[in-house]
Amino acid sequence: MASVTVRFFARYAELAGRESAAVAVPSPATVQDVVRRVRETVPGARQLPDRPLTAVNMRQARLDSAVQDGDEVALLPPIAGG
């Protein structure tokens, strides 16, 4: 199993009702596996998109990117900086 920390930001944090969650997924795992698990297990997270923008260890990642034990996976609402 890969245990990862999932972080929620801005509107996604409001929808999920929290800013982070610990999630375990069978290895080998992808970002999409983590998103699926979060939507299944975190109350409120079902309202999040099933294909959100994501980052792994502070770099934007594709949904098919591999996730390792200990990674930080962030679910990012559409970026609106500047």
Next chain:
Amino acid sequence: MTYLTRFTISVDALLAEVQRPECGGTCLFLGTVRNGPEEGGVTEIEYSAYDAMAEAEIERILADARQRWPAARVALRHRVGRVPVGEASIAIAAAAPHRAEAFAACRHIIEEVKQRLPIWKKEHRVDGTAVWVDPSGKPVPAHGA
């Protein structure tokens, strides 16, 4: 925090970071909180960030600009927290021996910021409501994706 700040951005300090005797052109970009006719009474925008990633992304964006325009000197600040209408949420300074590189580097950096920086904004309105805004500047519905 290095590039993110909760306080008013000092343009003078930012300019001092980039200006040098050999730089004859300096370009300064300010993004300010707007309340235009289509905004519907915005009083302030609340910026929230994935702080550590935003700092890392800004570092990467500036490093990329320095690689593309080696003679240019670049600096950036982004506000987080509540920023009133009219105040700068972002400031970018680029200085170079000649104006073309200064303009190009400055433009490149703000476009990269708009694509890459994990920062979000919530508009606060005169009627007391607050809404998240998407990259096009339109309000996001309260529920659903």
